[in-house]
Structures are given as C-alpha cells and as structure tokens.
Amino acid sequence: MLRPTDQAYICNIICSLQLFDDPPIDQIFPRTAIESLDREIARLNVTLDWTRAKVQKVSHS
Numbered sequence: 890m891l892r893p894t895d896q897a898y899i900c901n902i903i904c905s906l907q908l909f910d911d912p913p914i915d916q917i918f919p920r921t922a923i924e925s926l927d928r929e930i931a932r933l934n935v936t937l938d939w940t941r942a943k944v945q946k947v948s949h950s
Contacts, residue, residue, distance in 0.1 A: 896934070900923065900926065
C-alpha cells in the first residue's frame, strides 16, 4: 500500500513534470485535473489492498 507520503511525492513529481521547455504540468492542467490524479492514485491503492487481501486469503485456504 502506498503511504500518504508516497502519494504526495508521486503527486509532486507529476505536477513538476516538464517536457522540453514546456511549463510544469500543474500550470498546463487545471488544479482539478491534478486532484483527480490524486483521487485515482487513492482508488488504485484501495484496489491493490483488496487484491492483496484476496490473494492472501486464497493462498491460506
């Protein structure tokens, strides 16, 4: 599971991405797009936790 600090780190990396001489991504996309990326990371985190729990349950059966 990603720790909250990992999520913030990933979000900061995504926000600061620059391609060539383009401005950082958070200046290109509205803040809502960055926030939706953060929500997507959280959703994937929950899905990953659920999948791991299912795998552990099956492997212990």
